Every structure is written in structure tokens, then in C-alpha cells.
Amino acid sequence: MKWLILGIGLVIVxxxxxxxVCPCERVPGAWLLGEVAAEPVSDWSFINNRDEVPLCQxxxxxxxxxxxxxxxxxxxxxxxxSCANCAGKRWSADALTHPAGRLRxxxxxxxxxxxxxxxxxxxxxxWSARLQKIGREPSPRPDHWxxxxxxxxxxG
Numbered sequence: 231m232k233w234l235i236l237g238i239g240l241v242i243v244x245x246x247x248x249x250x251v252c253p254c255e256r257v258p259g260a261w262l263l264g265e266v267a268a269e270p271v272s273d274w275s276f277i278n279n280r281d282e283v284p285l286c287q288x289x290x291x292x293x294x295x296x297x298x299x300x301x302x303x304x305x306x307x308x309x310x311x312s313c314a315n316c317a318g319k320r321w322s323a324d325a326l327t328h329p330a331g332r333l334r335x336x337x338x339x340x341x342x343x344x345x346x347x348x349x350x351x352x353x354x355x356x357w358s359a360r361l362q363k364i365g366r367e368p369s370p371r372p373d374h375w376x377x378x379x380x381x382x383x384x385x386g
Contacts, residue, residue, distance in 0.1 A: 232252050258321075259297040262289040266341065271383040274309035277335060278363050286311060287334040290324040290344070302335065305359040309333075309380045310347070312360055316376035322346075325378060328353045332382060342380040354376055 241285075277283050286302030288311060289295050300311045311333075312371050316322040325331065327342040333340045347353050357371040 234252040242362045244306075252257065258342055259287075260289075260295045261349050261381070262279070262295075262332050262339050264334055264337055264339045266339045266385055271309075271340060272382075273307040274304040274380075275307055275318045277304045277309060278359070280365075283335045284382065288344075289332040289334075290321050290328060292324045292328050296321060296324065297332075297334075301360055302333070303359040305355045309342075310356040310359065310377050311344075311380060312356060312375060314372065314374060315374045316372070322376060330383060331380075340380075341383045343383045344378045344380055347379050349363045353380070 263322060266357070283302065284297045287297055288300050289297040300313060302309065302311045304310070313319065313322065326346060329344045331342050331344050333342050353375075354371055356377040357375065358368065361368060
């Protein structure tokens with residue numbers, strides 16, 4: 231009985247630590263914790279500060295929360311997240327069917343709507359913003375690269 235209680239306690243403590251610190255590198259997390267932004271964001275340009283926001287963390291939820299680290303960038307005040315070879319990834323499939331998500335940047339959590347970008351011109355702008363943010367030279371956008379535009383939503 232003592233070992234069962236100890237095991238349950240370890241699972242609870244481990245789950246709490248996992249939820250509070252992950253996503254970590256390539257290990258996904260669950261809930262994004264932190265202060266929720268009080269006001270809507272109309273200009274996401276602060277996302278392009280690599281020192282303060284090297285990556286964003288995105289939480290999507292279907293039957294359970296799932297969060298990951300992603301490239302995020304702004305162009306003309308609009309917020310984008312992106313991934314390579316996105317087709318078939320859990321988070322992108324969830325975002326297509328359940329577009330309400332949460333984004334954490336610089337410690338603040340923002341309730342957002344996710345919408346996949348399909349317009350080639352907008353994809354090129356998001357790709358250019360990404361290259362500029364990560365300090366890479368201009369290059370053609372690969373066909374397997376996806377982008378989502380995120381917009382503020384009311385929490386709830």
C-alpha cells in the first residue's frame with residue numbers, strides 16, 4: 231500500500247512538473263500556464279524580438295491539451311506560426327479541426343484562433359518574416375512548409 235501511495239504521489243508531482251515546464255525542446259507538453267493577456271493584441275510585432283521571443287509555445291486541444299514549441303513571426307503586425315512537413319503532425323491536424331488555441335510568448339498566454347494560410351502571397355510574406363527573424367538569407371519557400379495566422383480571441 232505504501233508503494234502504491236508513493237507511486238501515485240510521484241505521478242502527480244511528475245505531471246505537475248511536466249505541465250509547468252514543457253513543452254521542452256522537442257518534447258510536447260500539455261497546458262500552457264502563465265498570466266493570460268488582459269487586452270487583445272492588434273499588433274504582434276513584438277514577437278519578432280529574437281532575444282525575448284525565440285520561439286512561441288502553442289497549445290491546441292481536442293480530447294486533451296497538447297502544446298509544442300514553434301517558430302513564430304509577425305509581418306505587418308499579423309502573427310504567424312509555421313512548421314515544415316506539417317501534414318500529419320498532431321498539432322496541425324488538431325488546429326484544422328479545433329482552431330481555438332493558446333499561445334505563450336515571453337511568459338504571457340494569449341487566447342488565439344488559428345487559421346491555416348493557403349494564399350501563396352501570404353505564405354511568402356510569412357516565410358520572409360521567418361527568415362528575417364531567425365537571421366537567414368532569403369530563399370524560396372518549400373512546398374511542404376505550412377503557416378497559420380493567429381488572431382486574438384476572447385478567453386473562455
